[in-house]
Amino acid sequence: MIGNSEGILVSAVFVSKTSGETLKKLAEGNGGECCLLPSPRERAADVFMIPFISVVILALAGIFLCTRFLVVRERGGHRHADSHLVEVLPCITFSVTRQIDQHARETCVICLEDYREGEKLKVLPCQHEFHATCIDSWLTKWGTFCPVCKRVINRQIRPSV
Incomplete structure (x- = not known):
């Protein structure tokens, strides 16, 4: 206006x-x-x-x-490891003297139990160690990677024929 x-x-x-x-x-x-x-x-x-x-x-x-x-x-992040892959993992026997020399972990991060003298451990390619039964179960039921560093292991191990 x-x-x-x-x-x-x-x-x-x-x-x-x-x-x-x-x-x-x-x-x-x-x-x-x-x-x-x-x-x-x-x-x-x-x-x-x-x-x-x-x-x-x-x-x-x-x-x-x-x-x-x-x-x-x-x-391969969500696949499970086959039994052949789990079988070829190297096994060691835990001893307190070896643990002190190599400064390795003394507890299994899967079950959270301390290792005992003479127990069978399996070593992944990333050099992380676990109770043999714990890591076998982990790899066949949960995934093909290390529970600590998350590295996929199925491409790092070549099963022997």
């Missing part, structure tokens, strides 16, 4: 489209003036934009997760 705005009162109310049309009919019937302006949010592109973006994000996340699963599966 140009000029003096004293005494001019403009009321604005946001209502639904149906309510606006009803108000327009009522205002026209009484000789009043009513303007209905569409909300910018009522455009079809805006209505479909959020679901479209959501679907694109979900599709990208699905592709990422599938790719990640295939890479992990290809590396």
